[in-house]
Amino acid sequence: MWDFVQTHLKQLPVIKVTNGYPQELLNIVERDPRRIYDRQASWFIRHGAMVPISTPDFLAELPVRFREMDGMVFLPEQLVEYEKARSRIPQVKQAELFVSDERSAIDWLTNFLLKRPSTRSEIHPEYIPQIGSAKRKGEIIPELDQLLEDNFLKYDGTGEVPSQIHSYLSTNHKDLRGLDKSSPALVAKAKDRWYVPDPNKAQDLEKKREKALLKEFETYKSFTGRKIKESRLEVLRAGFRAAWAAKDYQTIISIANKLPEETLQEDEKLLTLYDMALTRTEEN
Incomplete structure (x- = not known):
C-alpha cells in the first residue's frame, strides 16, 4: 500500500x-x-x-x-x-475550487483556514458565494456549521493559542507579534477561530466523522421508496466502502439501483464499487 x-x-x-x-x-x-x-x-x-x-x-x-x-x-x-x-x-x-459537493466544500474550507484561521462570521460571507451553479444535482451539502464541526477545530479560549492560529495572527497583526501563546491579548483575538487540526487530532476528528457518516448511511439502507432523489455523496462513499469491506455487495447494489443515474455515473468511487460488487455477485 x-x-x-x-x-x-x-x-x-x-x-x-x-x-x-x-x-x-x-x-x-x-x-x-x-x-x-x-x-x-x-x-x-x-x-x-x-x-x-x-x-x-x-x-x-x-x-x-x-x-x-x-x-x-x-x-x-x-x-x-x-x-x-x-x-x-x-x-x-x-x-x-468550485464547491460542487461535500468533498469540495471541505477542500475549500481547508484551503481557506490553512491560510486564514477565522471565526464563523468571517468564514460565512466568503464561503456562501462558492456554492452556486457548480453544485451537483441531487447532492446534499451539509450546512457550514456542520462542516466546521465535523472537520475542523475551534479554539475556545482555553489553554495556549494553537500554533496554526498563533502563526497567522503574529504574521498579520503587528501588535500581536512576539507574544506568548498564553498572552491575554493573543487569546482574546484567537478565541472562536476555526483552524485545520494537526495530524493527530485530525485522526480523532476523522473517526468521529466516519462514524457519523455510517450512521446516516443506515437511513439509505432502510429507505423503502423507489428512488433516493437527494443524497450526501460522502455518506454514500463511506457506506459503500464499509459494505465492500464487509463483503456486503448486495447493499451496494441495492442502494446504487435507487440512486439517480447521474449520481452514480458522475462519481468514479461509487461507480467502481458498484461495478466490483456486481462482478463479485455474479462470480458467486
Missing part, C-alpha cells in the same frame, strides 16, 4: 507556479492527504482487493511516512525541492 503511495507521489508535479508577476506557488490538489487516500483505495478496489486501512488510520500514518507542507504530501527529496521554491516564492496560491 505504501509502495503505491510512494509511486503515486513520484508521478505528481512537485512545483506549480502562476504565470505573470509576481509569481505564486500553486497548491497541488492531488497532494491533499484525503485525495491520496481516495486514489489508493480506488486502486485496491479496482484490483478486487480489500482496502487495507481506514481513512483515519491512513491520515495518521501518512505524515509519519512522508512529509507534509502547506497541506500537501511529499517524498523527502520532493520536499527539499519544494522548500527551495518556497524560499524564492513565499506566497502560496490555493487552487481555485
Whole structure:
C-alpha cells in the first residue's frame, strides 16, 4: 500500500507556479492527504482487493511516512525541492475550487483556514458565494456549521493559542507579534477561530466523522421508496466502502439501483464499487 503511495507521489508535479508577476506557488490538489487516500483505495478496489486501512488510520500514518507542507504530501527529496521554491516564492496560491459537493466544500474550507484561521462570521460571507451553479444535482451539502464541526477545530479560549492560529495572527497583526501563546491579548483575538487540526487530532476528528457518516448511511439502507432523489455523496462513499469491506455487495447494489443515474455515473468511487460488487455477485 505504501509502495503505491510512494509511486503515486513520484508521478505528481512537485512545483506549480502562476504565470505573470509576481509569481505564486500553486497548491497541488492531488497532494491533499484525503485525495491520496481516495486514489489508493480506488486502486485496491479496482484490483478486487480489500482496502487495507481506514481513512483515519491512513491520515495518521501518512505524515509519519512522508512529509507534509502547506497541506500537501511529499517524498523527502520532493520536499527539499519544494522548500527551495518556497524560499524564492513565499506566497502560496490555493487552487481555485468550485464547491460542487461535500468533498469540495471541505477542500475549500481547508484551503481557506490553512491560510486564514477565522471565526464563523468571517468564514460565512466568503464561503456562501462558492456554492452556486457548480453544485451537483441531487447532492446534499451539509450546512457550514456542520462542516466546521465535523472537520475542523475551534479554539475556545482555553489553554495556549494553537500554533496554526498563533502563526497567522503574529504574521498579520503587528501588535500581536512576539507574544506568548498564553498572552491575554493573543487569546482574546484567537478565541472562536476555526483552524485545520494537526495530524493527530485530525485522526480523532476523522473517526468521529466516519462514524457519523455510517450512521446516516443506515437511513439509505432502510429507505423503502423507489428512488433516493437527494443524497450526501460522502455518506454514500463511506457506506459503500464499509459494505465492500464487509463483503456486503448486495447493499451496494441495492442502494446504487435507487440512486439517480447521474449520481452514480458522475462519481468514479461509487461507480467502481458498484461495478466490483456486481462482478463479485455474479462470480458467486
